[in-house]
Amino acid sequence: MAFIPPSRHPLVLAPVVVHAANDFVRGAPAPFSALTSKFAQAFFPPPRVLDVQCIPAADPFLLVFNHYETARVAAWWAPLLAANVIAAQRVETSREIHFVMAREWWYPGGFGRYVKQPLMQWLLARFARVYDFVTVPPILDAISTRGEGAGGVRRALALTRGDTAALVGIAPEGHSGPNGQLCEPPAGAGIFLLWLAREKIPLLPLGIYEDSATLTLRFGAPFYLQDSRALDRTERDRAATVRVMGALAALLPEALRGMYATPPDDERLEIAV
Numbered sequence: 001m002a003f004i005p006p007s008r009h010p011l012v013l014a015p016v017v018v019h020a021a022n023d024f025v026r027g028a029p030a031p032f033s034a035l036t037s038k039f040a041q042a043f044f045p046p047p048r049v050l051d052v053q054c055i056p057a058a059d060p061f062l063l064v065f066n067h068y069e070t071a072r073v074a075a076w077w078a079p080l081l082a083a084n085v086i087a088a089q090r091v092e093t094s095r096e097i098h099f100v101m102a103r104e105w106w107y108p109g110g111f112g113r114y115v116k117q118p119l120m121q122w123l124l125a126r127f128a129r130v131y132d133f134v135t136v137p138p139i140l141d142a143i144s145t146r147g148e149g150a151g152g153v154r155r156a157l158a159l160t161r162g163d164t165a166a167l168v169g170i171a172p173e174g175h176s177g178p179n180g181q182l183c184e185p186p187a188g189a190g191i192f193l194l195w196l197a198r199e200k201i202p203l204l205p206l207g208i209y210e211d212s213a214t215l216t217l218r219f220g221a222p223f224y225l226q227d228s229r230a231l232d233r234t235e236r237d238r239a240a241t242v243r244v245m246g247a248l249a250a251l252l253p254e255a256l257r258g259m260y261a262t263p264p265d266d267e268r269l270e271i272a273v
Contacts, residue, residue, distance in 0.1 A: 016038045050219065052219060070179060
């Protein structure tokens with residue numbers, strides 16, 4: 001699985017590593033946009049970016065994107081590149097994105113479970129503290145983490161409240177499907193997005209994929225996620241999830257749309273103007 005981002009020469013990545021290390025050692029809040037700018041400068045070949053005009057220049061939004069990871073592309077590359085693109089389109093006072101991220105990398109046992117996992121949990125916690133991200137439990141097929149993400153949920157909700165809502169970024173799936181295909185988000189993802197948006201903050205969809213071996217970021221039109229309050233919680237969750245994933249699927253090549261290849265009924269997907 002890929003981890004080190006592509007560049008013209010490994011030494012080109014040195015400024016990125018030094019910048020991140022300095023932020024980590026200091027441990028104080030730091031602008032994520034400064035790191036993503038250096039990362040984008042080092043990344044080669046540069047990504048193809050489509051439809052940047054969809055990015056609101058000043059209004060708040062929730063960035064929703066597919067969790068794209070393959071043998072050639074690490075899941076964290078595209079969010080950093082997207083954050084840099086967004087920062088360039090935003091006004092100076094509202095450039096930073098607060099990503100929702102897994103609090104740890106999970107290992108089933110042995111050295112990974114007892115050494116790597118605690119180390120990664122510490123590193124990711126520090127990363128989140130420095131760049132003001134939100135941590136939640138990882139998505140695990142066989143391990144229940146129900147109830148462990150309450151603190152992260154409260155933190156994310158706080159970011160979208162108040163007079164000026166912050167920008168929040170989230171990949172609803174939490175993990176990648178086979179060969180980078182869309183997969184079903186965990187139960188509760190739709191409700192979480194409804195709580196964040198409150199029918200007041202538009203969602204900005206971002207499709208991430210490779211086109212002729214070039215990492216591609218395709219932005220879509222912002223939309224308001226309408227809540228179906230007449231339905232029970234499970235149905236509301238499902239309806240919101242399907243509509244968000246359908247919006248992401250529309251930005252991806254057909255081969256990556258997975259179970260969301262059929263466009264959803266857009267009755268509760270209102271385009272922002």
